[in-house]
Amino acid sequence: MRIGILGGGQLGRMLAMAAHRLGLTPVIYAPGPGCASAATDQSRLHAWDDLAALDAFAESVDVCTFEVEHVPLEVVERVAARVAFHPNPSALIPTRDRLLEKRLLNNAGIPTAPYVDLADEEAARTLGDVVGFPALVKLRTGGYDGKGMAKVESAEQAVQAMRDLDAPCIAEGWVPWRRELSIVAARGGDGTIAFYAPAENTHVEGILRHSRVPAPHLSEADRLLLEAHTRRLVEQMDYVGVIAIEWFETEGGFVANEIAPRVHNSGHWTQDGAHCSQFENHIRAVASLPLGDTGSTGPSAMVNIIGQVPPLASVLALPRVAPHLYGKTARPGRKIGHVNLTADTDEALEALLAQTRAIVEAVTE
């Protein structure tokens, strides 16, 4: 079976490698050679708007998916009109627009931050009444890793932020969160749903730095609550594939922050800390195969490598580390790899995490 993957970054690369393992043939479509196409001899490297190439690609595969939601929607829709496609492209739309995303979450009974559609400057001038201050003004579409947003303390600042961002925005009330968690789930073509253990995520400057599983001090009841929320959402979306939801944990409970309709950075630990990785489960779901066991093998963590690769020998000298490097050019702020850690106890994991972070963060740019 030939599995088409739209997009040529590290998520596509790791999906391609999971497909290889299952004896499926990954076919990458991307605008140029990249770290995903390096992992297969079956790449189609053409512009997103090369419609003839895109159609030929669609004809050449049995089923298709995308690696990230940033692939142009019209590309996804064009391919999906020609070949089986998962997840359903319609599921993409709300996850590319913060306003629709909030509505989707609320419709599934999932709490979010209070928000207001900044349809015009009048809405910005009165947002304090709806969401209070401070508030976050965010681009409806296209923000990523902390970009495309501004914290505002007054109506005047909100209006200014709207003008600076210069594209449709929403405003969100400030959520006094204690920490961020995420849950990664897989839904098969037959409707089966499997959940990975929720991860606790630590960000710096809007970029995920490390995740840890199990999330410390997360009660069984809270884990089941996150699963129940996620289940309602994916069923409502009739979603097939792997999906991630980011959550803020607050004094008053959980608030959904973001939906990622794909394999997710906070699920990379599953490559070495779960019986079946998120990448393999996405491929299984897309190929209408039974899902694999999402159970954890033990305490596990993931440290992102950002900007620069640390001395590989120093990392590999640590016990039970699994580096996953993407073969990307180093550049400040760029995710170019991650290191997965496993241990037999939470204490051993904590110590290994500290050692790994010291090596990785010494060169982080």
Added chain:
Amino acid sequence: MRIGILGGGQLGRMLAMAAHRLGLTPVIYAPGPGCASAATDQSRLHAWDDLAALDAFAESVDVCTFEVEHVPLEVVERVAARVAFHPNPSALIPTRDRLLEKRLLNNAGIPTAPYVDLADEEAARTLGDVVGFPALVKLRTGGYDGKGMAKVESAEQAVQAMRDLDAPCIAEGWVPWRRELSIVAARGGDGTIAFYAPAENTHVEGILRHSRVPAPHLSEADRLLLEAHTRRLVEQMDYVGVIAIEWFETEGGFVANEIAPRVHNSGHWTQDGAHCSQFENHIRAVASLPLGDTGSTGPSAMVNIIGQVPPLASVLALPRVAPHLYGKTARPGRKIGHVNLTADTDEALEALLAQTRAIVEAVTE
């Protein structure tokens, strides 16, 4: 770092995928497209005797290895004269000649079956005095998976077998073995040695069908003995990389059967049942990086897929199975994939192994 790999089969494929994960660039050299070249966009597909292509390949990589010992020796030697090469090509010679192999093992103080060099027919006529009957007449070079050998009961049969095989042979005494074990070890560029748990291997018609770890009823003392033997051998060979030794367990102790100077089918379980796989450890050793943890994560097994791929959905419906399919054309007797199994207890593993074998063997050709 660019890692050259001579050979385009499944071992090269899995080595290439391990190199990708470490952010290294695998470059396959093989006589034609195959399952290894499918996993990288950096293949050089030329005949073994295309010396210009071979030299250009050697120039293009930082260090090189081979996937199997069947790569022509002159190819290995030519590349090793131009670029760093592990393991040392001289280590290859005895492992391609059963007579030299026996001598190498005995020189390292490792017991083997009694044997005699069938230098001429006179030697065949008198072999009963040295090794008794029944005996095995084997090609010195090139036998594989039970091919290139004959069981003989008399001097006349031995002479006939020599004539039939029509190439230099040795004769080995019959070893009344109870089972076959193998040990896979990795030796780093700095001389560090790490051992995987010995596997118990089951063959049918000379082809490995399944392996299981830990090998049932293997005492700690026996495991340490196998490690000590292996350590002496790899140090004597000044070996760098992964190596496997197959052993017969007999009434009177262990007898070494064969050395494989490479990653080995009986070590495929390490992909899912050990902290760092044999493939990653071979790449680490070849790239002069620290070795990874060879410890097991728990009971583990491997079932070879031979001749035909079973219905993938049936395999994937089992818990904690990890199929590794090679993307090779199905053909009777051909290894085209394997399934790794993990479990929390020996009993659960046993049950899962039975279920998996039933599915796989139903279509084995």
